[in-house]
Amino acid sequence: MDLKRTxxxxxxxxxxxxxxxxxxxxxERIRHCLQCGLCSASCPLxxxxxxxxxxxxxxxxxxxxxxxxxxSSIWLCTACYACMVECPKKINITHLMYALKERAIDxxxxxxxxxxxxxxxxxxxxxxxxxxITESWLIVRVFLRTAVWRLIGMSRLGxxxxxxxxxxxxxxxxxxxxxxxxxxxxVAATRKELAL
Amino acid sequence: xxxxxxxxxxxxxxxxxxxxxxxxxxxxLGIEIQELDDWNCCGATTYLSxxxxxxxALAARNxxxxxxxxxxxxxxxAACYLVLNKTQRYIRDYPDIKxxxxxxxxxIGLEYHDRIRVRHPLDLFLNDIGLKAIVAKVVRPLKGLKVxxxxxxxxxxxxxxxxxxxxxxxxxxxxxxxGATVVSYPLKTRCCGGSQKGTLPEIGLHLIRYLIAExxxxxxDVIATVCPLCQFNLECFQKEAGSRxxxxxxxxxxxxxxxxxxxxxxxxxxxxxxxxxxxxxxLTVKEIAYA
Numbered sequence: 001m002d003l004k005r006t007x008x009x010x011x012x013x014x015x016x017x018x019x020x021x022x023x024x025x026x027x028e029r030i031r032h033c034l035q036c037g038l039c040s041a042s043c044p045l046x047x048x049x050x051x052x053x054x055x056x057x058x059x060x061x062x063x064x065x066x067x068x069x070x071x072s073s074i075w076l077c078t079a080c081y082a083c084m085v086e087c088p089k090k091i092n093i094t095h096l097m098y099a100l101k102e103r104a105i106d107x108x109x110x111x112x113x114x115x116x117x118x119x120x121x122x123x124x125x126x127x128x129x130x131x132x133i134t135e136s137w138l139i140v141r142v143f144l145r146t147a148v149w150r151l152i153g154m155s156r157l158g159x160x161x162x163x164x165x166x167x168x169x170x171x172x173x174x175x176x177x178x179x180x181x182x183x184x185x186x187v188a189a190t191r192k193e194l195a196l
Numbered sequence: 197x198x199x200x201x202x203x204x205x206x207x208x209x210x211x212x213x214x215x216x217x218x219x220x221x222x223x224x225l226g227i228e229i230q231e232l233d234d235w236n237c238c239g240a241t242t243y244l245s246x247x248x249x250x251x252x253a254l255a256a257r258n259x260x261x262x263x264x265x266x267x268x269x270x271x272x273x274a275a276c277y278l279v280l281n282k283t284q285r286y287i288r289d290y291p292d293i294k295x296x297x298x299x300x301x302x303x304i305g306l307e308y309h310d311r312i313r314v315r316h317p318l319d320l321f322l323n324d325i326g327l328k329a330i331v332a333k334v335v336r337p338l339k340g341l342k343v344x345x346x347x348x349x350x351x352x353x354x355x356x357x358x359x360x361x362x363x364x365x366x367x368x369x370x371x372x373x374x375g376a377t378v379v380s381y382p383l384k385t386r387c388c389g390g391s392q393k394g395t396l397p398e399i400g401l402h403l404i405r406y407l408i409a410e411x412x413x414x415x416x417d418v419i420a421t422v423c424p425l426c427q428f429n430l431e432c433f434q435k436e437a438g439s440r441x442x443x444x445x446x447x448x449x450x451x452x453x454x455x456x457x458x459x460x461x462x463x464x465x466x467x468x469x470x471x472x473x474x475x476x477x478x479l480t481v482k483e484i485a486y487a
Contacts, residue, residue, distance in 0.1 A: 044387045080349035080387035101245035115395040123242040131236040133205040164470040166210045179304040186300040
């Protein structure tokens with residue numbers, strides 16, 4: 001039998017994480033959370049989450065970093081902003097989900113071959129290289145890296161879209177591509193300089 | 197006033213019909229546009245989750261280009277509309293973000309002073325053109341066509357100021373002006389799952405199933421959307437989302453396709469042929485000419 005302690009101790013907290021979340025962009029009001037649960041009630045995906053948004057808000061402001069960053073909830077969020085519109089304390093919950101995703105990727109808290117971070121990384125790669133996204137290329141690149149067999153399952157749909165002229169093979173590219181590179185490098189440099 | 201048209205990446209791919217029909221509506225209503233000079237990807241919801249600061253700089257390049265040309269941006273794609281609006285607000289509210297963005301822009305010879313607006317075609321049609329002018333230009337009223345108006349998430353939430361965030365009605369009004377009957381559709385702002393259908397298919401299908409079933413139950417002939425990803429999700433996975441006992445089949449069009457049809461644009465120019473669930477049978481039954 002695999003027994004695990006189910007009650008969390010105060011010593012499990014990571015105070016640095018708690019400080020970070022209330023100082024990150026969008027987290028300013030997290031201490032105002034009433035735990036009313038309107039976020040969980042309005043969330044179309046909360047029924048699939050291990051921690052609902054209400055619990056996630058509480059866990060993160062208390063500093064339970066492990067639980068929060070390894071939670072499935074942050075990946076299930078589709079950024080539909082329902083919670084944010086309903087929140088009586090105007091907490092920017094959707095934006096915090098983004099912040100948590102970014103941190104989970106930075107610290108490697110996600111299952112291997114999990115498609116969402118792979119898709120995000122491929123997306124960024126394509127923006128840097130072309131300045132625009134060509135959906136068909138993006139989909140192929142993501143599935144080649146996560147679930148090749150699903151490409152075969154999708155080939156029927158792909159064919160139909162191709163016939164309807166909705167899957168152009170030509171890659172979209174902007175004219176002044178170098179501007180994107182300069183832009184991205186400049187952000188990285190300023191971030192380092194100001195330690196953001 | 198002339199607007200800078202910001203199509204976004206999807207309108208050049210799976211959402212081709214949105215661009216074609218939108219341009220047709222612009223022509224019919226006499227709205228002058230010019231494509232934003234060398235626009236780049238807004239970053240969408242995806243870039244935000246990997247690298248937030250960079251995503252603001254990417255979006256700001258588009259804002260700065262429009263400002264340089266003294267034009268407001270009109271962004272039809274829901275994700276683009278949201279990201280551009282969000283970037284404007286965050287540059288206003290957070291000095292650190294402003295510093296990062298203005299430094300990056302200055303490297304490529306651009307500046308941004310928060311002097312333009314980012315608008316959605318719904319807003320433009322309803323508030324600048326007005327229902328009266330649209331009714332006057334309708335040549336093919338969509339009489340008897342029952343439409344379920346589906347707004348999805350990111351048009352009205354969280355920043356749209358032109359409509360109610362919980363029960364938006366701008367598309368309802370526009371479609372009614374075109375002669376269509378708008379059916380009750382309480383799930384109009386419920387999420388379609390976004391890219392979840394690709395990454396976590398079971399969950400994506402679950403969300404899609406409810407949206408289509410509800411529209412069919414309420415007697416809709418077609419679903420009208422404002423977002424390329426919503427349109428793609430609702431149209432392309434109907435067979436998978438349905439079951440033998442509860443089959444799902446309903447055409448999903450962009451609201452601009454319906455408007456363009458009513459305003460008399462020829463069917464060949466508004467991308468009706470690009471639908472995977474054909475709409476022509478419904479139009480024939482309702483005796484709406486589309487040739």
